[in-house]
Amino acid sequence: MQLEIYKSSKKDQTYLYVNKPLDQDELPEALINILGDLSFVMELEVTADTKLISEDINEVVSHVLEKGFYLQLPPKVF
Numbered sequence: 001m002q003l004e005i006y007k008s009s010k011k012d013q014t015y016l017y018v019n020k021p022l023d024q025d026e027l028p029e030a031l032i033n034i035l036g037d038l039s040f041v042m043e044l045e046v047t048a049d050t051k052l053i054s055e056d057i058n059e060v061v062s063h064v065l066e067k068g069f070y071l072q073l074p075p076k077v078f
Helices: 029-035 057-067
Strands: 002-008 015-018 038-045 070-072
Touching: 015 057, 057 070
Parallel strands: none
Antiparallel strands: 002 015, 002 038, 015 070
């Protein structure tokens, strides 16, 4: 699966994964209000063997297929 990753202009370390070119009109308005403008970061070909640093690839792909996107939030600091 091909994923595109976009960075939020409002929320530090917050990324949006989609499986097609981003059309912000297709995203929920509340999400756009939270994220602000989105900047393209990279395109990534993912397989079952793909490893992401802070996210589970199976969870990312599952969310993208079911909801159309996956939102990566900043890591929690304890």
